[in-house]
Amino acid sequence: MAIDEAKLSGLVGHDVVGHDGSEVGKLLQVVGDQTGQPVWLVISQGVASTREVLAPASGAELRHSVLHVAWTAEHVHAGPDTADRSHMTGEEQRALEEHFGIVERPH
Numbered sequence: 710m711a712i713d714e715a716k717l718s719g720l721v722g723h724d725v726v727g728h729d730g731s732e733v734g735k736l737l738q739v740v741g742d743q744t745g746q747p748v749w750l751v752i753s754q755g756v757a758s759t760r761e762v763l764a765p766a767s768g769a770e771l772r773h774s775v776l777h778v779a780w781t782a783e784h785v786h787a788g789p790d791t792a793d794r795s796h797m798t799g800e801e802q803r804a805l806e807e808h809f810g811i812v813e814r815p816h
């Protein structure tokens with residue numbers, strides 16, 4: 710079942726898995742756009758790693774208290790790093806969009 714993006718923030722601490730069932734990590738934070746709409750999920754990569762990774766919030770689904778994203782863990786973990794997830798530069802945003810195949814929608 711698709712999850713309402715406005716409720717994603719209430720899922721901080723939940724497990725996140727890829728569309729193939731691969732373990733991505735735990736949801737740490739939801740980063741919104743200028744309007745406050747959730748756009749990116751900040752996920753801890755795992756217990757043995759302190760690395761945080763980003764995955765798009767779009768397409769996320771909640772199944773049995775587990776948040777599923779539309780990519781594999783391998784693809785999410787291979788994403789580009791950002792210096793400040795709350796205030797990404799345009800270059801960092803474009804790199805993430807390119808990695809996840811996100812096409813900007815016209816306004």
